[in-house]
Amino acid sequence: MTPRTPPYFFNTDHRQRCLEQLRSKATGLEKYIYLNGLKGRDPNLFYEVLLANMLEIIPILYTPTVGDACSNYSHIWRRPEGVYVTIEHKGNISQVLRTWAAGPAARIAVVTDGSRILGLGDLGANGLPISIGKLDLYIAGAGIRPTTTVPICLDLGTNTQKFLDDPLYLGVRRKRPATAEMDEFMKEFMEAMREVFPQLLVQFEDFSTDNAFRYLDMFRSQYKVFNDDHINSTGAVVLSGFINSARLASEAAGKALTDHRILFFGAGSAGIGVAKQLMSFFMLNGLSEEEARQRIYTVDSKGLITADRKGLQEHKKYFARTDYAGAPLTTLVEIIEHVKPTALLGLSTIRNAFDEDVVRRMASLNTRPIIFPLSNPVSLCEVDYEDAIRWTNGQVIFASGSPYNAVEHNGKSYEPGQGNNMYIFPGIGLGTILSKAKHVTDSMVEQAAIALANSLTPEEKEADLVYPRLARIRDLSAQIASAVIRAAQLENVDQNNLLRSLSDDALLDYIKAKQWEPATGQARL
Numbered sequence: 001m002t003p004r005t006p007p008y009f010f011n012t013d014h015r016q017r018c019l020e021q022l023r024s025k026a027t028g029l030e031k032y033i034y035l036n037g038l039k040g041r042d043p044n045l046f047y048e049v050l051l052a053n054m055l056e057i058i059p060i061l062y063t064p065t066v067g068d069a070c071s072n073y074s075h076i077w078r079r080p081e082g083v084y085v086t087i088e089h090k091g092n093i094s095q096v097l098r099t100w101a102a103g104p105a106a107r108i109a110v111v112t113d114g115s116r117i118l119g120l121g122d123l124g125a126n127g128l129p130i131s132i133g134k135l136d137l138y139i140a141g142a143g144i145r146p147t148t149t150v151p152i153c154l155d156l157g158t159n160t161q162k163f164l165d166d167p168l169y170l171g172v173r174r175k176r177p178a179t180a181e182m183d184e185f186m187k188e189f190m191e192a193m194r195e196v197f198p199q200l201l202v203q204f205e206d207f208s209t210d211n212a213f214r215y216l217d218m219f220r221s222q223y224k225v226f227n228d229d230h231i232n233s234t235g236a237v238v239l240s241g242f243i244n245s246a247r248l249a250s251e252a253a254g255k256a257l258t259d260h261r262i263l264f265f266g267a268g269s270a271g272i273g274v275a276k277q278l279m280s281f282f283m284l285n286g287l288s289e290e291e292a293r294q295r296i297y298t299v300d301s302k303g304l305i306t307a308d309r310k311g312l313q314e315h316k317k318y319f320a321r322t323d324y325a326g327a328p329l330t331t332l333v334e335i336i337e338h339v340k341p342t343a344l345l346g347l348s349t350i351r352n353a354f355d356e357d358v359v360r361r362m363a364s365l366n367t368r369p370i371i372f373p374l375s376n377p378v379s380l381c382e383v384d385y386e387d388a389i390r391w392t393n394g395q396v397i398f399a400s401g402s403p404y405n406a407v408e409h410n411g412k413s414y415e416p417g418q419g420n421n422m423y424i425f426p427g428i429g430l431g432t433i434l435s436k437a438k439h440v441t442d443s444m445v446e447q448a449a450i451a452l453a454n455s456l457t458p459e460e461k462e463a464d465l466v467y468p469r470l471a472r473i474r475d476l477s478a479q480i481a482s483a484v485i486r487a488a489q490l491e492n493v494d495q496n497n498l499l500r501s502l503s504d505d506a507l508l509d510y511i512k513a514k515q516w517e518p519a520t521g522q523a524r525l
């Protein structure tokens with residue numbers, strides 16, 4: 001028998017009680033566990049509390065605390081809350097997927113193989129919370145119905161010995177398979193996904209970078225799929241923040257937008273992927289591809305990447321400089337002196353790589369230096385916001401991958417930007433779902449970035465922000481979705497003709513009307 005709701009429930013606000021319980025927890029991880037329990041007990045209430053308190057709760061369910069949740073998942077695990085497809089399921093993957101209740105109603109899956117969770121490396125089966133956290137953002141941020149979401153972790157083993165030795169490790173106790181075996185698994189997986197969830201959009205998340213590129217290439221024209229990391233969403237979100245930052249910096253310096261020079265610290269496929277996306281900034285401002293390429297410099301652990309370096313990896317060749325022939329430039333300060341960048345972007349996962357010397361050099365070269373330390377979570381960030389503000393006397397235009405609080409400096413309050421893909425992927429997903437697009441194209445991603453850049457309110461511009469306030473994420477997601485839908489229509493990949501006949505205003509209203517809301521406390525009782 002279900003116990004009766006106690007009478008006091010009716011005249012007190014249980015959401016307030018939940019918040020108090022949440023706030024009583026001492027650590028981020030405890031807060032995560034509390035929220036997870038709440039979601040298990042009463043999902044509707046969980047989403048009500050989340051929607052009303054997004055700024056407080058998103059950093060717990062998502063970056064940075066989700067990083068701790070993943071690292072410790074085998075130890076904090078309470079109940080099944082997603083699909084594990086393991087390497088041992090090969091041959092039977094569709095049967096495993098059928099165990100998820102959504103079935104044909106499913107619209108969106110976030111799929112990780114746990115091999116590169118944030119900047120934390122190979123976490124194996126502990127990666128599932130990243131899929132769950134992203135889907136909670138789809139639900140809260142874009143208004144996707146919770147019952148149509150599918151969090152998936154592909155458990156193919158892990159190469160992290162610590163987990164293989166952990167008696168409580170949740171995953172399959174083996175090393176990761178060779179490429180050919182994994183490719184076969186992925187092909188069966190994608191085919192099974194289509195069979196079981198015919199309307200599904202798949203977001204690949206935190207695959208190790210080589211695989212991220214390979215699987216996107218392999219599946220993109222066949223299935224509805226995109227990559228949330230540097231290849232698609234992160235590139236788009238950085239492009240968007242850069243468009244607004246460059247405007248602020250150019251206004252302050254009285255220089256043309258095309259004069260910017262961007263230095264990328266970190267030339268893994270993340271750095272190179274974002275660099276390629278940032279070329280659109282210059283091309284949107286009228287430069288040729290070659291001119292755009294010339295405005296980008298890349299740095300790896302050996303220093304400035306030049307074309308004459310022996311044994312240069314393939315993915316680093318495109319941006320390798322041919323205009324420098326001196327002795328190799330190895331320290332970041334030296335490189336900054338040589339390049340004179342207007343913007344410094346970090347995708348290195350090296351904590352504090354942008355030290356005082358580096359930041360002060362950037363400030364001495366630029367009235368308003370653009371500094372984006374993008375590595376996640378905070379423990380891997382290249383520079384803390386407070387330091388960047390102090391060392392530039394408040395002049396820095398800053399966006400980090402992980403969230404920072406506002407900072408007081410000389411009696412003034414400064415707000416950081418968060419250049420995190422969470423601004424973009426909910427809108428890309430919503431637009432793709434509503435337009436019933438067959439594929440997610442580059443142009444849909446680029447238009448999402450431009451829509452985000454254009455979404456600043458006069459008040460946000462006045463406050464010098466480069467990203468809109470996260471509290472508006474539902475509205476932002478609707479605007480982004482609208483741009484994504486129009487791009488899908490232009491490329492003829494959409495399959496919802498009704499939307500073609502709508503004016504822009506009517507389309508926005510249509511999108512907003514589709515956004516799911518949890519029932520309010522009163523309505524549920």
Ligand SMILES: O=C([O-])CC(=O)C(=O)O
Binds near residue numbers: 401420
């Ligand atoms: O999850 C985040 O905060 C951003 C992201 O996709 C990553 O760092 O891989």
Ligand SMILES: [Mg+2]
Binds near residue numbers: 118205228229
């Ligand atoms: Mg990611």
